[in-house]
Amino acid sequence: MISNANELSNCVDVILRPKGYVKKKETWYKFTSECICFFVLKKSPFSGQFENLLGCVLKEINEDSKEFPEYFKNHLSFELEHLAGKELVENAFSLEYRGFSGDRREEIIRYLIEDYVVPFLSEIGSKEGIKQAFSKYSSLKYRMRVNLKNALALPVED
Numbered sequence: 643m644i645s646n647a648n649e650l651s652n653c654v655d656v657i658l659r660p661k662g663y664v665k666k667k668e669t670w671y672k673f674t675s676e677c678i679c680f681f682v683l684k685k686s687p688f689s690g691q692f693e694n695l696l697g698c699v700l701k702e703i704n705e706d707s708k709e710f711p712e713y714f715k716n717h718l719s720f721e722l723e724h725l726a727g728k729e730l731v732e733n734a735f736s737l738e739y740r741g742f743s744g745d746r747r748e749e750i751i752r753y754l755i756e757d758y759v760v761p762f763l764s765e766i767g768s769k770e771g772i773k774q775a776f777s778k779y780s781s782l783k784y785r786m787r788v789n790l791k792n793a794l795a796l797p798v799e800d
Contacts, residue, residue, distance in 0.1 A: 680713050700772070730750065
């Protein structure tokens with residue numbers, strides 16, 4: 643049973659590391675030939691809730707020379723709740739939520755990561771994949787920076 647931030651981080655790490663993700667602080671990175679994809683799990687300073695963010699940096703327009711760019715300098719970002727449902731995600735990543743018994747929280751986190759996080763990040767790991775995601779997820783157009791839309795010849799406004 644997950645009861646603290648370290649246990650939550652370790653739970654996520656056990657799932658993502660074998661899939662090629664590298665952890666730096668609260669962010670897991672996966673590198674492709676065209677993108678640096680990331681998953682962030684950051685504790686809210688106001689509660690036991692952990693906020694999440696998925697996204698990528700397109701290497702060809704990346705202005706950050708760091709090997710592991712800071713996640714907030716992304717070109718595309720999306721919250722897990724847009725893929726899997728707000729209540730499930732909030733409950734799974736809130737240490738204040740006590741509605742799970744036994745290892746149920748760990749099972750749900752594994753499900754969310756394996757069925758939503760990893761597939762989404764794999765999808766946006768290339769320019770072509772980002773274009774497909776742009777068409778597939780209608781709200782993603784609001785979560786992409788203009789320089790990424792320009793680099794991929796995507797419409798800037800709708």
